[in-house]
Amino acid sequence: MADEFPFEISPMFEGERIRKDNMHVELAGPKSIGFELVRAADMNDLEDDKFTLIGPDIADMAEGSRYPIAMIYKIAGELVETDLESIVERRNHEFQNYIQGLMHLNQRDDVWLRVSKEAVKKGLTSFEQIAKAIMMLFKNELPFIEKVETVYITDQAEIEKEIENARAVYQARDDRTKGLHDEDVDTFYGCTLCQSFAPTNVCVITPDRISLCGAINWFDGRAAAKVDPEGPQFAIEKGELVDAASGEYSGVNEHAKRLSNGEYDRLKLHSFFEYPHTSCGCFEVVGFYVPEVDGIGWVDRDFAGTAPNGLQFSTMAGQTGGGKQVVGFLGIGVNYFRSPKFISADGGWDRVVWMPSMLKQKVLDSIPAELKDKIATDEDVKDVESLKNFLKEKDHPVVKRWVVEEEEAPEEEEAEVSQAPQAQYQQQPMQYVPQQMPAGFMPSMPMMGGSGSGGVKIVLKNAKVTVDKIIIKKIE
Ligand code: SF4
Numbered sequence: 001m002a003d004e005f006p007f008e009i010s011p012m013f014e015g016e017r018i019r020k021d022n023m024h025v026e027l028a029g030p031k032s033i034g035f036e037l038v039r040a041a042d043m044n045d046l047e048d049d050k051f052t053l054i055g056p057d058i059a060d061m062a063e064g065s066r067y068p069i070a071m072i073y074k075i076a077g078e079l080v081e082t083d084l085e086s087i088v089e090r091r092n093h094e095f096q097n098y099i100q101g102l103m104h105l106n107q108r109d110d111v112w113l114r115v116s117k118e119a120v121k122k123g124l125t126s127f128e129q130i131a132k133a134i135m136m137l138f139k140n141e142l143p144f145i146e147k148v149e150t151v152y153i154t155d156q157a158e159i160e161k162e163i164e165n166a167r168a169v170y171q172a173r174d175d176r177t178k179g180l181h182d183e184d185v186d187t188f189y190g191c192t193l194c195q196s197f198a199p200t201n202v203c204v205i206t207p208d209r210i211s212l213c214g215a216i217n218w219f220d221g222r223a224a225a226k227v228d229p230e231g232p233q234f235a236i237e238k239g240e241l242v243d244a245a246s247g248e249y250s251g252v253n254e255h256a257k258r259l260s261n262g263e264y265d266r267l268k269l270h271s272f273f274e275y276p277h278t279s280c281g282c283f284e285v286v287g288f289y290v291p292e293v294d295g296i297g298w299v300d301r302d303f304a305g306t307a308p309n310g311l312q313f314s315t316m317a318g319q320t321g322g323g324k325q326v327v328g329f330l331g332i333g334v335n336y337f338r339s340p341k342f343i344s345a346d347g348g349w350d351r352v353v354w355m356p357s358m359l360k361q362k363v364l365d366s367i368p369a370e371l372k373d374k375i376a377t378d379e380d381v382k383d384v385e386s387l388k389n390f391l392k393e394k395d396h397p398v399v400k401r402w403v404v405e406e407e408e409a410p411e412e413e414e415a416e417v418s419q420a421p422q423a424q425y426q427q428q429p430m431q432y433v434p435q436q437m438p439a440g441f442m443p444s445m446p447m448m449g450g451s452g453s454g455g456v457k458i459v460l461k462n463a464k465v466t467v468d469k470i471i472i473k474k475i476e
Pocket residue numbers: 090191192193194195201203211212213214215216280282283
C-alpha cells in the first residue's frame with residue numbers, strides 16, 4: 001500500500017533533521033502559526049479516508065517559503081473516546097517523522113514542520129500524500145481507529161479562526177486533572193514514544209505531573225493503556241510510597257530501572273536536583289539552576305532571547321535532552337507549573353527566580369500571590385548580577401536561604417576556612433554552598449590555597465568529588 005507514495009515510510013527516518021539549506025518549505029514553527037488536533041467523532045459523522053485542503057498546496061509553495069499549517073483529524077471507532085484524542089494526536093508527530101523528507105517537531109499549537117527539497121524532487125508535491133500516509137498509519141498502528149477523515153489548512157486567516165478552538169480543546173484536556181492528585185490513584189502511566197531518539201528516557205505521567213511534551217495527561221495515558229496495553233503508553237503500578245515530598249514510589253523506581261536498561265534505578269517525580277525525571281527532548285520548558293542565587297530559572301521554546309545565565313533555550317535544551325537525569329536542568333510540560341507538587345522536593349515556587357515574561361503571563365494564575373512580583377523576567381533583569389539585585393530588592397524567599405547559609409556556617413568551619421589566605425568566602429559573602437547541594441554541582445567553593453600554605457584545612461560538606469585521572473609527576 002505504501003508503494004502508492006512518492007516517499008519511503010519507516011521509523012528509521014525518525015530523527016531526520018531538515019536544515020534550512022535543504023528545506024523546500026517550512027510550515028508553522030516559531031515564525032508562523034499552526035496546530036494539530038485530533039477529535040473523536042461519531043462513526044456516521046465522517047467519511048473514511050477523506051482529505052480536504054483549505055489553502056495552497058505544496059506544489060504552489062515556492063522553494064524556501066514559509067506557511068502556516070493546521071492539521072485536523074477526525075477519528076471514529078467503537079472504542080474511540082475523547083480521552084484518546086491526545087494519544088492519537090501525539091502519534092501524528094511520530095508518524096509524520098516516519099516519512100522521508102518530512103520533519104515534524106513539537107506538538108499542539110507549537111508544531112513546526114519542514115519538507116525537504118529532495119522529497120519534493122521525488123514527487124512529494126501535495127499535502128494529500130502526507131495525509132493519506134498518516135491516515136493509513138493511524139488505522140494500521142492504532143486498530144481502535146476504524147475511520148479517519150483529515151482537513152489540512154494552509155490559509156492564514158482560516159487558521160487564525162480555528163486556532164482558538166484548538167486551544168480551548170487543549171485547555172479543557174489540561175483542566176481535567178486539576179481535582180485529581182498522585183495520592184488518589186494506584187496507577188501511573190508510562191510512555192516510551194521518545195525512546196526512539198532518547199533511549200534511556202523514562203516518561204512517567206501522573207495526575208500531578210503531565211508529560212514533558214505537554215500532550216499527554218494521566219487520563220490520556222489511562223485511555224491509551226486500556227485500548228492498547230502493549231502500546232507505547234502503559235500502566236505503572238505505583239507501589240510503595242518511598243518519599244512523599246519528592247514523589248518517590250517503589251513502582252516508578254522499578255520501571256525506571258527496566259525502561260532505562262538499568263541506567264537509573266531511582267526517579268523522584270517532583271524533584272529538581274536529586275534523581276530528577278529524565279528529559280527526552282520534547283519538553284516545552286527547561287528549568288536551569290542558577291547557583292549564584294540558589295534559585296531555579298525556567299525558559300520555554302517560544303523565548304528567543306537569552307536567560308540570565310547567558311544561554312538560550314536551544315543551548316540548554318541540547319544539554320538537558322537525550323533521556324538523561326541531568327542534575328541542574330529539567331525538562332517539563334507547561335502544565336506542570338499548575339501542579340500543586342511542582343518541584344515540591346526543592347521548594348516549589350519559592351525556588352523560582354526567573355522566567356520569560358510571556359511564560360510568566362501564561363502561568364500567572366498558578367504563581368502564589370505573594371510571589372507574583374518577586375519572580376524576575378527578561379523585562380526586569382539581563383544577567384545574574386541584576387537578577388541577584390532584583391531578588392534582594394523584592395525580598396524573594398531565596399534571599400533567606402543566603403542569610404540562613406551564612407548564619408548556619410559552623411564556627412569551627414568558619415575558623416578553619418578563614419585561615420585560608422585567599423578565602424573567597426570572605427570576599428564574596430553572597431556565595432554559599434546551598435542547603436540541598438545538587439549532586440555534582442559545586443556552585444561556589446572556597447579557593448584552595450596552594451600546598452604548603454601552612455596547615456590550612458578545607459572542609460567540603462555534602463560534596464561529591466569524582467576523580468577520573470590522577471597524574472603524579474616528580475618535581476624537578
Ligand atoms: S515526552 Fe514523554 S509522553 Fe510525550 S511523547 Fe515523549 S515519551 Fe511520550
